[in-house]
Each structure stands twice: as structure tokens, then as C-alpha cells.
Amino acid sequence: MDNTFLPLTPILHRWIQDIIEQPITLFRAIEQHGSPINIHHLAPLEENIDAYVGVLTKYNITHKIFFARKANKCLELAQAAAHAGQGVDTASYRELQQCVESGIANRQLVLTAAVKNRSLLELALQHDITVVLDNEDELQLAQDVAQEKKRTMEINIRVGGFFVENQRLPTRFGFPIDRAVACVSGLADKYPNLVYTGLHFHLNGYSVSERVAAIEQSVRVIDELANEGIHTKSLDIGGGILMNYLQSEQEWLDFHQALREAVLGKRSALTYQNDALGMVKIDGQLHGEPTVYPYFNKLHKEHLLEAILTTPSSIFNVPIHQLFTARNLEFRMEPGRSLLDQVGCTVAKVAFRKEDSEGRLLVGLEMNRTQLRSSSADFLLDPIHLPKREDQEAKDPCYAYLVGSYCLEQELILKRKVRLKSYPEIGDLILFPNTAGYMMHFYESEAHLFELAKNVFL
Numbered sequence: 001m002d003n004t005f006l007p008l009t010p011i012l013h014r015w016i017q018d019i020i021e022q023p024i025t026l027f028r029a030i031e032q033h034g035s036p037i038n039i040h041h042l043a044p045l046e047e048n049i050d051a052y053v054g055v056l057t058k059y060n061i062t063h064k065i066f067f068a069r070k071a072n073k074c075l076e077l078a079q080a081a082a083h084a085g086q087g088v089d090t091a092s093y094r095e096l097q098q099c100v101e102s103g104i105a106n107r108q109l110v111l112t113a114a115v116k117n118r119s120l121l122e123l124a125l126q127h128d129i130t131v132v133l134d135n136e137d138e139l140q141l142a143q144d145v146a147q148e149k150k151r152t153m154e155i156n157i158r159v160g161g162f163f164v165e166n167q168r169l170p171t172r173f174g175f176p177i178d179r180a181v182a183c184v185s186g187l188a189d190k191y192p193n194l195v196y197t198g199l200h201f202h203l204n205g206y207s208v209s210e211r212v213a214a215i216e217q218s219v220r221v222i223d224e225l226a227n228e229g230i231h232t233k234s235l236d237i238g239g240g241i242l243m244n245y246l247q248s249e250q251e252w253l254d255f256h257q258a259l260r261e262a263v264l265g266k267r268s269a270l271t272y273q274n275d276a277l278g279m280v281k282i283d284g285q286l287h288g289e290p291t292v293y294p295y296f297n298k299l300h301k302e303h304l305l306e307a308i309l310t311t312p313s314s315i316f317n318v319p320i321h322q323l324f325t326a327r328n329l330e331f332r333m334e335p336g337r338s339l340l341d342q343v344g345c346t347v348a349k350v351a352f353r354k355e356d357s358e359g360r361l362l363v364g365l366e367m368n369r370t371q372l373r374s375s376s377a378d379f380l381l382d383p384i385h386l387p388k389r390e391d392q393e394a395k396d397p398c399y400a401y402l403v404g405s406y407c408l409e410q411e412l413i414l415k416r417k418v419r420l421k422s423y424p425e426i427g428d429l430i431l432f433p434n435t436a437g438y439m440m441h442f443y444e445s446e447a448h449l450f451e452l453a454k455n456v457f458l
Helices: 014-021 024-033 043-058 075-083 093-101 118-126 136-148 177-185 208-227 249-263 301-310 320-325
Strands: 037-040 063-068 087-090 109-111 130-133 153-160 194-200 234-236 280-282 285-287 330-333 344-355 361-365 384-386 398-403 418-420 429-433 454-457
Touching: 014 429, 024 037, 024 344, 024 429, 024 454, 043 063, 043 075, 043 301, 063 075, 075 087, 075 093, 087 093, 093 109, 093 118, 118 130, 118 136, 118 153, 130 136, 130 194, 136 153, 136 194, 153 177, 177 208, 194 208, 194 330, 208 234, 208 301, 208 320, 301 320
Parallel strands: 037 454, 063 087, 063 330, 087 109, 109 130, 130 153, 153 194, 194 234, 234 330, 361 398
Antiparallel strands: 037 344, 280 285, 344 361, 344 429, 384 429, 398 418
16 A cells, blocks of 8 residues: 655745754744744735735735734734735724724724624724624614714725626625615615725635626626715725645645545555545545645735736726726725735644554644644645754654644644654654744634743744
8 A cells, every 4th residue: 555655845935944944043932932832024924015015006006905913913913014004904802902002003904803893893983993894783883883972984895795607606794796786875874974985895715707706796886886976995805815835736736636545545544544634435435625725826925916907807898907997996905814924933842752542653742733723624734843952863754643732532733644854852843834824823722721822023
């Protein structure tokens, strides 16, 4: 049976390569802060912002990029985005409050929280923050809050349910796009303290054609509103812009092929207990696809944005970018993960080595699985093994599963078997690259009363 290890080699920014080559700083940081730690560097964030701005400037589009703060809770990242002249998308009371208290200007903030209570809307109103509203109950609550304070609240209306190839895209968010004109045109009479300034959408998935369709249908609404004398200042296309984690497309394709073979029993397992990563095996047949982020992408970040903007509109017969420039319509977007590409890594200390009941080598780390977790079924990048002794002999590679601190059978840091430089020693470090976007904080927990990971900056 095939036992070949299949690598998934990550792209590494120069700053991460530097600390890997000179890891003494990491060992000192672990001793100072405990394990694990999340290490951040602001330079890649600035590079990612510049790349997006470069595309939008190329097509003369008035724009504002709002960093989706929910992707990483560190306030320093929000401040850096604002310092670069862009904005911050906030999704909770504390996210917004911290941004306001740190001095980020109100025009650089937007509130898009999925649930908005009275205190959150009062905070937004107090500081004149634009609020994206999702449903009639939010409209009524926002009206009540603004009316009580004898003020007006600037709002965007979230829309969804766009039509692609005569099929509606399912969503639980926003007003249906085919009812958006009626919704917005009725605001002045029904909610007089709310001031409409723009439309907003956020699509699930990463399709260029779906985003193009959503922009076209939103602009059609904007034009109909203009015919009624209602001006729209901005159109926000949300986030979900793909990024690329891996050096090799072939490695990504080979891994997926081998994963299917492994689950079907045609080769050795790639994952702990031959986990199918979301696929389902029924009567010897595999159904579905792995529920993992597409870690390799040819079209990503600013290149994906440019592909959207240069697509010819089948409705308006001009490239999408002209829909914004012809109407003096501000283009807004709310990337999170892609702005944090190469911004951070997570480092943890080896605590033990053992074999499980099936003879598989387990390497225990001083961390838990919530400290490296997103909605993806697994984080499919090779971690980097950093021995604690410079003279530690590099013997034959060692293959192991990385496990964490929770008292659960399924407490795996990574489900995928990984390759280490050699048999690890207690006190060695394992570095997980490119974790700043959604991996560090989105699901982190203090269960067992474990301390949360410390966040540090270079």
C-alpha cells in the first residue's frame, strides 16, 4: 500500500523565513509569554492594502477598503488599516468601541454586525458610524434609537438573493434584490430618521461570475432609485476575496486525489483515523467534496478583484469598473483573510511524544485546537519544526499527528499527518505559518480555564 507523504508547502514571507532561520527569538518569546503565541507583522498588511488600492486606482474608481476586524481581534491591525487611509468593518459592540476609543475616525468605520441590539446602535449613532441594516426589525430599532436621540443615522441596506443563471442564490442575509427598490424608496416615509447612503452585499463562496451578477443587479437597483430622485453614494461588495497559501498547485491536486484513495482504502491514511474531511462514504462510494478552504488558488487577492472589475457586463454592455466611474459610485469592500495574508504565524511548544493504541505517533503541543481553527475542516499547510538545540541531529524525517490540551479523543491540532525534521524533543517548537486570518481567534476558547494565546508584534 502506498505510504508516500504528500507535502503541502506553504508560501512564506521574508519575515517568517528570517525568524525560522534565526529562531532564538521564538524560544525567548515562548519562555516569556508561554505557549502558544501568535506573532504578527504589519508590513504584509500594508502590502496587501497597497495591492488592492493599486487595482482600484488603475481604473479610477473612488474607493474605501474596510478591514473585516472579525478575522483577527488585534486592535493594532485595525489601527494600521486606518493609518493606511482605509477603514475597518466592525461586527460587535467591543470591536466598534475599541476602534472608536483608539481614535479611528467615524468615516473610517462601518458596522455590519449580524445581530444589532439597542446598545450597539446607540454606540454607532453616538459616533456617527454608518450602519448596514439587514431586515425590517433592524430598521425599526434603528429608527427608534435615532428618533429618541433626535438625530439621524446614516445607513446602508444589505441586499441578497441575487439571480445567477435564472436561479436565486440562497442566503439568510439582506433584503431580496428584487424588493430592494421598494424597500429603499419607502424609507423616508416609514423611517424618517434614517438616511440611506448605499447598498451592501456579501456573497458566500468565491465565484467571480456571481459577484459580477450581484454588482450588475445592485447597480440596476441604484439606477431605478436615481430615477425616483434617491441618490446612492456607495456599493459595498463585502469580503470573501480568495487568497493563496500554497506554493504548488500540483501538491494541492495530488493531496486531494490521495485523500480520496485513502478513504476508499486504496492507500495509507493521510489523516487521523482516515478522516474524510467532510466527504461521506456510502456503499464504497465517496460523496461530496472536502469541506476545506481552497488553500491553493491561481486567481486571488488583487488579481481576483481585477478579474471582477474587467468582466464585461451583459446587462450594461461595459466593463464592471465603468459602472462605478460612470455614476461616481464609491466602491467599497470588506476583506479580512486576504488583507491578513502573511501577517501572522502561530508557534507552540512540544510537551510530549507518545503512541496511541494503534501505534501512531502523537506529538502533544502546549495549545488547544481552538487556537488554530476556522470553519475549514483542517488547516492544510505543512507546519515547520524548529528543534530547540542547534546541534540537534537531523535524522530521518518523522511522521506524526499533532494533538492538543483538551481531554477529548478528537483533540487534534491538525487532522492531517505531518512530517517533522526528526523525532521531536520536549521543548522543540512547531510553527504554523499564515494564521492571522481567521485561524488565531475566530473559535478560540478558554475551556479548561486555559489562558488565551498571547498576541505579539514584530
